[in-house]
Amino acid sequence: MRFVGYLLPGVLALWPIEKWYLDCLLRHSELYAACISEEIFFTTAGQFCNPFLAQIAVGVFLVQLGNLFHQIEITTRCNFSCSYCAGRSMDQQDMDWETFKAIVDGLSPQHQHCTVSLQGEGEPSLHPLFWCMADYVTTSGHTPYSILNGSRLDAARIAATFPRIGISLDTLDASTAERIGRHNLTKVLRNLEELTAVMSPSRITVMSVDMGQPLGPLRAWVRQRGFGRHVIQPLARKDDYARHYGTAIRFTPRRQPESAVRPSSTCRFVQSDLMRFYTWKGQELPCCFIKDTTGIESIPQLKQSLARGEVPPGCSGCSELRPL
Ligand SMILES: C[S@@+](CC[C@H](N)C(=O)[O-])C[C@H]1O[C@@H](n2cnc3c(N)ncnc32)[C@H](O)[C@@H]1O
Ligand code: SF4
Ligand code: SF4
Numbered sequence: 668m669r670f671v672g673y674l675l676p677g678v679l680a681l682w683p684i685e686k687w688y689l690d691c692l693l694r695h696s697e698l699y700a701a702c703i704s705e706e707i708f709f710t711t712a713g714q715f716c717n718p719f720l721a722q723i724a725v726g727v728f729l730v731q732l733g734n735l736f737h738q739i740e741i742t743t744r745c746n747f748s749c750s751y752c753a754g755r756s757m758d759q760q761d762m763d764w765e766t767f768k769a770i771v772d773g774l775s776p777q778h779q780h781c782t783v784s785l786q787g788e789g790e791p792s793l794h795p796l797f798w799c800m801a802d803y804v805t806t807s808g809h810t811p812y813s814i815l816n817g818s819r820l821d822a823a824r825i826a827a828t829f830p831r832i833g834i835s836l837d838t839l840d841a842s843t844a845e846r847i848g849r850h851n852l853t854k855v856l857r858n859l860e861e862l863t864a865v866m867s868p869s870r871i872t873v874m875s876v877d878m879g880q881p882l883g884p885l886r887a888w889v890r891q892r893g894f895g896r897h898v899i900q901p902l903a904r905k906d907d908y909a910r911h912y913g914t915a916i917r918f919t920p921r922r923q924p925e926s927a928v929r930p931s932s933t934c935r936f937v938q939s940d941l942m943r944f945y946t947w948k949g950q951e952l953p954c955c956f957i958k959d960t961t962g963i964e965s966i967p968q969l970k971q972s973l974a975r976g977e978v979p980p981g982c983s984g985c986s987e988l989r990p991l
Contacts, residue, residue: 736942737809738955739770740787742794743947747816748848750916751876753908753958754788758947761794766949771807784812786833787947788958792819801828814874817855826866831895833872834859839884847878869895876900879917906984907959929976931991937970957981 743757774781783804785791791813794800804811805828814833815825825832836855838844844852862871873889875882877899889897902916903909935941936954944955953966962979963969972979974991982988 735781735940736784737770737774737781738784738786738942738944739767739800740789740945740947741767741785741791741797741800742789743787744793745790745816746793746818747790747850749876750846750848750913751878751902751908751911752788752848753903753911756911757788757958759789760947761796762945762947762949764796764799767796767800768803770945770949771803771809774807774809779808781809782812783809784814786812786814787944787955789947790816790818792816792821798824798828814872816849817858818851820858820862822858822861822865825862829870831870831872832866833874833898834862835874835876836885837875837878838880838882839888840880843880847880863892868893872896872898874898874900876902878902903956904984904986905956905958905982907957907981909984929978931976932973932978932988933970933991934973934982934985934987934989936987937966937973954987956985956987 740762742761743754744759744761745752745754748755771783774783785797785800785804791797792815801811801813811829812831812833813829814835817834817836820834835849836859837847837849839852839856841852844850844855849855859871871894873885873894873896875885875897882899886897886899902912934954940953942954944952944957946952946960950960950963951966952960952963953969957963959979959981961981962972962977963981969979969982973982973988978988
């Protein structure tokens with residue numbers, strides 16, 4: 668009790684600093700790579716913020732790194748057909764090398780050492796230049812990261828190239844995986860087995876989407892195998908994701924305010940530089956949540972549109988929107 672008595676006033680007194688550390692954590696954590704749905708920021712923050720001292724320590728460490736998180740959608744092509752994936756109805760394209768190189772070259776010297784996640788709405792390992800891209804991130808002085816669907820893992824190369832890697836796995840049940848569109852679960856699990864033979868599981872984050880399937884067995888398996896982290900993401904609720912959800916997905920759309928005059932709005936991502944997302948065409952976006960880029964020309968223009976009360980389709984239904 669005495670401990671709580673000291674801790675609580677301390678936490679309250681240091682709240683502005685805490686918020687600052689929290690922002691830093693969110694800004695730099697490799698889990699940013701996993702932030703496909705807006706809710707995950709809160710899930711992630713909750714995991715990191717306890718205990719308070721650990722948060723301070725990690726915060727200090729990350730502030731020393733002092734950099735933005737960058738995510739590059741190197742392809743929208745995929746060999747899976749996940750029912751919740753916005754990428755399946757996008758143009759199926761690879762980013763070209765020149766666009767990729769210009770983005771990475773543009774990071775320095777402005778951002779000295781960044782985490783660069785090679786991942787968007789496609790399977791990164793399908794890009795013919797995937798390995799060249801990961802190596803280019805490293806030789807440019809940054810840290811490569813990616814999330815893979817596990818269907819085609821080159822274990823030795825992943826271990827040598829990526830300090831940490833994300834692998835998506837929604838279930839241990841083959842028929843559920845097939846129903847979701849994550850094919851050949853047996854092969855994915857075998858690939859993961861081979862990966863953990865050459866790379867410590869602590870370097871691997873397992874990424875799962877919670878679609879209401881039983882998650883208990885998967886949770887226990889992830890714990891028992893010693894994976895570094897298990898990120899369970901809720902289904903993204905923004906309109907540009909949800910419009911692709913078929914009847915197989917149980918999902919309640921977020922209710923929109925029914926007002927003819929929209930209030931001026933903003934969000935943390937256009938207010939300050941928290942991350943950058945680059946579409947396969949090379950378009951720079953302030954966050955990784957925009958799947959419909961209609962009406963978005965640049966980050967300053969998006970900020971002005973929101974301030975005028977004009978919400979483009981790519982921001983519609985986003986829980987990050989706040990009154991200005
Ligand atoms: C878009 S995928 C791309 C990387 C790779 N193809 C894969 O599936 O791991 C990145 C992560 O986003 C998740 N994801 C995709 N669509 C989602 C949605 N509508 N809601 C929540 N998470 C989603 C995937 O499950 C995966 O863990
Ligand atoms: S594996 Fe990844 S990119 Fe492919 S369909 Fe599934 S979520 Fe989308
Ligand atoms: S409101 Fe738009 S820019 Fe802001 S986080 Fe949501 S999708 Fe991204």
